[in-house]
Amino acid sequence: xxxxxxxxxxxxxxxxxxxxxxxxxxxxxxxxxxxxxxxxxxxxxxxxxxxxxxxxxxxxxxxxxxxxxxxxxxxxxxxxxxxxxxxxxxxxxxxxxxxxxxxxxxxxxxxxxxxxxxxxxxxxxxxxxxxxxxxxxxxx
Numbered sequence: 001x002x003x004x005x006x007x008x009x010x011x012x013x014x015x016x017x018x019x020x021x022x023x024x025x026x027x028x029x030x031x032x033x034x035x036x037x038x039x040x041x042x043x044x045x046x047x048x049x050x051x052x053x054x055x056x057x058x059x060x061x062x063x064x065x066x067x068x069x070x071x072x073x074x075x076x077x078x079x080x081x082x083x084x085x086x087x088x089x090x091x092x093x094x095x096x097x098x099x100x101x102x103x104x105x106x107x108x109x110x111x112x113x114x115x116x117x118x119x120x121x122x123x124x125x126x127x128x129x130x131x132x133x134x135x136x137x138x139x140x
Contacts, residue, residue, distance in 0.1 A: 011098045011105075016129045020098055025090065027136040028097040029064050032087035033057050034135070035100050035128060039107040060088035101128050 011017060020028060036057060043053055059077035063069055069091055077088045086099040105121050112120040 011102045013125055013129065016101065016125070016132060017098065019129070019132055020095065023094075023132065024136075025094045026064050027132075028094050029060055029087070029090040031128075031132050031135045032090045032097040032100040033060060033064075034131060035097075035104045036087045038124070039104050039111075042107055042111060056088045060091055063088075063091040104128070
């Protein structure tokens with residue numbers, strides 16, 4: 001049995017896209033970090049000595065906490081680790097948070113058995129939407 005495909009370029013959940021467009025940038029950054037944290041073990045277990053994704057998330061967390069934005073710092077962190085980089089780039093372009101969410105769906109899809117992949121992606125998409133609705137109630 002082959003896995004269904006997830007789009008690598010489009011986040012196909014209209015409700016989440018609409019909510020992202022209405023959500024402030026710092027809340028999107030928090031959500032982006034929390035989405036990436038759900039799949040960081042995939043990377044960190046395989047590459048325990050590569051801190052680039054973690055450093056990118058820490059760069060974004062610093063922006064969330066301070067509001068200080070230096071494009072050179074953001075760019076360097078973003079280029080160092082792509083999935084985490086999209087999260088950190090949320091500080092510059094809010095809609096990059098959708099790229100993070102989509103990358104998380106891809107990671108879950110690829111890490112799941114063929115017969116369970118669609119359900120795992122659907123469960124994650126539901127979590128993402130619910131979590132985006134609630135992010136910021138205990139953060140920011």
